[in-house]
Each structure stands twice: as C-alpha cells, then as structure tokens.
Amino acid sequence: MRLSTGFVPTVKETPNDAIIPSHQLMIRAGMVRLLSAGIYAWLPLGYRVMKKVVRIVQEEMDAIGGQEFHLPALNPIELWEETGRVKDFGDNLFHVKNRPLVLAPTHEEVICWIAKNHIASYKDMPQIWYQIQTKFRNEPRPRSGVLRGRQFLMKDSYSLDTTWDALDKSYDLHAEAYKKIFTRCGLKFFIVGASSGAMGGTGSQEFMLESESGEDTIALAEDNSYAANIEVATSLVPKAVRHPESKPLQEIHTPKVKTIDELAAFLKVDHSKLAKSVVYWADQTPVLVLMMGNDELNESKLAALLKANVRPIEPDNLRALTGADAGSIGPVGLKGFKIIADKRLEGANGLISGANKNDYHLMNIDLERDCTIDGYYDLRTVQAGELAPNGKAKLRIVRGIELGHIFKLGTKYSDALSATYLDEKGQAKPIIMGSYGIGIERIIACHIEQNHDENGIVWDKAIAPYHVHLIAVSMKTQEVVALSEHLYSQMLGAGIEVMYDERASTSPGFKFKDADLLGMPLQVIVGEKNRSKGKVEIKLRKTGERMLVAPDQVIASVKELLS
C-alpha cells in the first residue's frame, strides 16, 4: 500500500474528546472516526486490524467445532416479547418505528427459533453455532471510544446440548478457545468468576484485562490464585462472636449520632459489635439488611439473592415505614419488612443497632432472641487487603475491561420459546444452552491500551495492519527512490504485508513520526546516508533497536525478524 495514494488520515494533535490512550491513538492513527456518540466509522487501516482479529476468532471457533452463521440484525419484536426481553432490555433495545421490528442486541432468540424448528432429536446435538455480527444497544452513555458503543461487532456463539454435563463440555471448549484467541491477539488477560445477572443460568466467567480505563471492578489475589468480579467476590473475614450469655435489651440515648463510625466512637466499642441497618426496596417489598459494622452492602449480591430490582428506600418513605430516619433504624420490633443479614452476623448476640426511634439505639441485641431474621447470606462487598477465600493471598481491587463472557444459560430461552428435542425415550426435553460473547473492537482497543508508548501504537504482528513500514526518507534522491521501489516490489512479491511511505513532499521527520504512530512491527528505512554505504536500516518498533543490512539482505532479514 502506497501512502501517497492511500487514505490514512493521521493527526498530530490529540483530539480533545478522547481521554483514554487507545481512543486517542485510534483517532490519531486514522483508524476510526466518530460519527455520533458511540457510533464509529472504521477507516481502511482500522478495518484491516478488525479483519485480522475476526480471522483469529473464526479460526479458534472453527477449531472447537463451531459453525459460522450470519443472522439478521432486524428481528421481529414478537420473538422478543415471547422471552420477555423487550421489557428486560427496556430503553437499551432499539425499536424500529415503521415496522414491528427491533435491532438485535444479542441473538439468543433467533438461535432458539432456528433450533426449535430444526433440532428435533438428541442425535442432532451437540451443536456450537456462532456469528460475528454487528450488535445494536441503545447505551445510555457510550464512552471510552470503541469500548462502549451503541453499534459494535461481536462474536456471539451458542451451544446446544442435551445434558448439563454436555453443557459443561461446550463451556470448557469455549473457555479454551477464548484463551487461545486472546493470547494470539497479544493480550495479557485473566479470568474471573462473574455474576450470571439477569441472564439466569448456573455459571459464568469473564475474560478481563486489567486497566484503569475499565468499567468493571475486580478482586484479584496478589498471587493471582483467585479472581472474581466484585459483584460476586468473597473473602475470609472473621464472623461476629456469640457470647455464652445474652444480656437484656437496653435502650441508649445517642444524640446526633448518625454514622457507624460516630456510633463506635460515641460508645467506645469495636465495629464488630455494631449492626448497621441498610434499607432497600426489592421491587415493591421493603427489605432491611443487617451488615456488621461498616461493611458495605453489595447491591449486586442483594439483587441476585432476591431476584428483584433493588434500590435504596427514600428518606420520606423510610420515616413513614419505620418512624425513624436513617442512622436510627434497627431490626428489633420492625414490622412490615423482610429482614435479612450478612453471614458475618450469623447467630450473633450482644449487638448494638438502631431503635427505630431517632437518637436512640438498642444494646445487647441477640439476633436469635430479639429478631426474626429471614436468613443469613453473603451480602458484603470485599475490600482490598482482605484474605482471598482460598486463604492464599491478600486481595487487591483493580479495574478491568471485559473482553469476553461465557455463560451456562440452561433452559431459560428454550423453555420460553419451546425449543425441545426428543430424547432416547421419545420424551420432549428443553435444549440446554450456553451463550458466549467476545467484543471484537474491545480486543483492538485493549491491545493498544497494553501496547503503546509516548510515540504511538506498538502492534503485535498478529493483528498489525501491516507488518512492515517502508520509508523512503527522501524522494529527491534518484538512488533512494530506485532502491525503495525495488524493495517495495520485492516485498510484495515475497508476500510481505507492507505499507510504503513514498510521499514526495513530506519531510523525513514527519515520516518517522507517522511510522512510530502507526506502529508496524518493523520499519525499513531507505535513506541516502546509509544507501551510499550500501546499507538499509531496519528498526524494530517495539524496542527501538536498529540494524543495518545490505539491500539484497533486506527481504531475508525482514522475514527472519517477523518469524
């Protein structure tokens, strides 16, 4: 590809709308342009990278027996009504105005529809179906360049199995394929246990990349022996003690004491003696959650436990329901609430909590004697420095970007859409499904996040738009032009992917800066300085290392360096 005629609009200045490095560099390198919030045009250089990533994904999916589909993005809304997901997705689903159609944000429905019509027998399974296709989601807040867009390319696959054991196998095959894909794309990633969320199902894992730009929070053991999304992460923390004897309840005046820290200081007691009351709506039901001391309630865990949308109860409603304000709420004598507690408090006594009367607390609470607790569950948010559940190392809390997600779906969709097969005994059974996703653009952005320096992108050969950036330093010197042209045609002949900078009126410095910005693994630099000594320079983008080789050795050297 000749730069003089090619379309690679590089820019010197960092665009003001781009905050994270990958976004800045993708714009500066002429890979993408923003059309509208969360909607990007991919220019030729960026699209070459995209096609390479797609190719890698296809190869690894094919290797586990995946069969590639091409499914429509326009889906009849009826299909989505049947699974209840028009409501679930809400405003995140794009609706078509002049037809009863929606733009598909994912494809469980269509896959299920095909399976329902054509998978009739246990003999038809297992199946792994995948596609690489544009998804549409009306994200309320697109951000971070291509990391969260309203239109994006996704590899989504679906496994169809007859048994849960078989699902495990399909799931494991995907996990292996995903590891290979991300490794081949040159990414340093880790795998975390994740929440199944509203997708339902029995298990899920996320493939994450550590990054300050990430939207997810991950608890990671310092020795990497444990990793989990904060939504599900647990840790080893001491439980509350149960004293042999429970003393009688006692009301204490605690004027102006609102927070747990103030209460601990006022009463001069340890946090572990205090039971914090957190009050939420679970759909329409008021719920009081007891946490030890200042433990932070994890809303994701609460929502998963109650299978409901949860949100804090508003101050006015709280007073109406309890007769007191936040800071004085407690479990004793509270009517009309579902009361649950964190596992840490299981069976505890001698606790202090709110009296449901402003400025008063109760001492000597015995949860078993004085309250009706509907259950003890893990509801706390882990904190940095706590011991991982395996006891091996301390946890640190990091931000992460989700590259891929694998799900054991089960029968949620096959039940909803009656996708059944006949087993060996002729009985109809629902197909057991898994679903698996990879964000293609995220691979690209993450690769840049992990592989760049102050001068630009540093591509791995595997997904670099070109392997060699050939620079004719000056087009004024006939010999340099002749040698550059010769090397260019030699490289093309040898099947080397080469971008050739033969722009006539661009200064050498500009060409070097562009080459570093665009980040091809090798730069082959033809200048009069070295040519006159019978040499051509090869520069490794990653290390900055330079070497001089004879012109007739260039092809051999390039091939060796790229191997």
Place this chain on the structure above:
RNA sequence: CGGGGUGUGGCGCAGCCCGGGUAGCGCGCACGGUUCGGGACCGUGAGGUCGAGGGUUCAAAUCCCUCCACCCCGACCA
C-alpha cells in the same frame, strides 16, 4: 436519568465574564520558491450560518430564554 463541562474555517484553541470597528492564533490545505535522517522555512492565498431557534438592543460570538449535539463523573450495562 442526576451532576459537571464544551460547542468559534478540516484539527487544536483564544475572544464571551465586563456589549461595539473588517472574528483572531497555531496546525493543516492550495500555489511559488528554498529545504530533505526525527512532526522544516519564506512568501502568497482559499476557507467561518461563531451548534440551532427565539428574544433584548441602534448594534449580539459576547446578555436573556428554549432546544440540540458531544465529552467527563455517577446511575445503568445479556
């Protein structure tokens, strides 16, 4: 959807607060010339509904109102 910010030639910005003369600067672009190994230089030139609509005023990029777009934080995110 809450909070904050920004919209001025292709890009990056100044001007706005505190109302007045042909709306500036850098980059890029075109033409001519000089340069040619780390984002060259000189000269000439093209290019603007100042996000949109309305209002106040003799006069609005600037003041007021409404709307829109984009960015950041939060909420949300199979």
